[in-house]
Amino acid sequence: MSSVRKRTWQSGGETKSAWVVDYFDQQGVRRLKTFAKKKEAEEWRTTALFEVKQGTHTADSASITVGDAGERWLRNAEQDGLEKSTTRQYRQHLDLHIRPYIGHKKLSELSVPLVNDLKRTLVEEGRSPAMVGKAISSLGALIADAQEHGLVSRNVVREMRPRRRAKSGEKRHRKRLQIGVDIPAPEEIQKIVAAAEGNVRPVIVTAIFTGMRASELRGLMWEDVDLDAKVIHVRRRADRWNNIGSPKSGAGHRAIPMTPMVANTLKEWKLACPRLGVKKDTEGRVIDPGEPRYVFPNGAGKVENHGNLYRRVFGAVQIAAGVAVDTGKRDKDDKPILSPKYGPHAFRHFYASWLLGEKARGGMEVSPKRAQTLLGHSSIQMTMDVYGHLLPPKGDEADEFAAGERALLG
Helix, strand or coil, rough: CCCEEEEEEECCCEEEEEEEEEEECCCCCCCCEECCCHHHHHHHHHHHHHHHHHHHCCCCHCCCCCHHHHHHHHHHHHCCCHHHHHHHHHHHHHHHHHHHHHHHCCHHHHHHHHHHHHHHHHCCCHHHHHHHHHHHHHCCCHHHHHHHHHCCCCCCHHHCHHHHCCHHHHHHHHCCCCCCCCCCCHHHHHHHHHCCCCCHHHHHHHHHCCCHHHHHHHHHHHHEEECCCCEECCCCCCCCCCCCEECCCCCCCCCCCHHHHHHHHHHHHHHHHHCEECCCCCCCCCCCCCECCCEEEEECCCCHHHHHHHHHHHHHHHHHHHCCCEEEEEECCEEEEEEEEEHHHHHHHHHHHHHHHHHHHHCCCHEEEHHHHHHHHCCHHHHHHHHHHCHHHHHCCHHHHHHHHHHHHC
């Protein structure tokens, strides 16, 4: 049973009025909600009664704020075992882009217009479109978590999805990866391989010819390297805090064939690789050589820091090879300060381009599906979206099209 009635009262010598929806929720608890206009009250009453019938209604007085729901969401994410780097990103989205603007709002007050206002505000205050998208996505995940626990009936962010037409446009205009700009060119790879010496060489050669992510290289253990079968099994990764965990997705678990250079380099490196648990006596003599655990560890045999891997390996070898850019700055000896041309992920891009490239130009020319598996992508669409434009044409397309025209028209 429910009703919409007008309420009138005196305040400060003035007569004021509002419209009240009087109803019972699905638990039989009497609820009241006030509106300035009768039309708004009647529209809300219709929606509320439908939610009550479905058993999904949450009254404002029983609802919690977005800020409180965010804290619950983060706690649940941590209990579910999400990686620390992921929950840290969620925390930043909540504290920097959600809570300051709508953290005081109750979940039941959220609406599509309110979320659109939040998006506009974030853009006006200087957030990039990518960051706004991530923040709104996190808000949707926050609401979904609250929905699962019966704290809100609607997920207004999910309701916005059909309206997000800009995303397809963004994909159409997304810059394609270019050889020599985003992906090291073959001649640059040759220079880098030639310049890679000492402890740097095993990492560089493996990165180039396996396409492993930096986190996967840092988490790689010798037990995952089968030198006899010449296969590397990707079973784990190291996060930003050097914690070891599983690859981010099921597709991340994969077996990558080693080229002869990778196999021979790693075979030699295993003898010189820093070991974990080395013990020495008081005179510095080794009494326990320990065991080689991580394939590319730091000097103490432990997981290498990501920043060190970039500076001391990927960055240093590029500068040594002359694959670098002038920063426009000078050192104390008035020499130009150079910066590496590519980040670590560019070597993964090269591996993909090598897999899909023409054999006549030094490529492998494997199928896109096989490339997806070797790269550890979760879908063939991801592989094709990023690297599809690198696929070589099949033969002389002009002749093929001419033949097709003749076959069609006789």
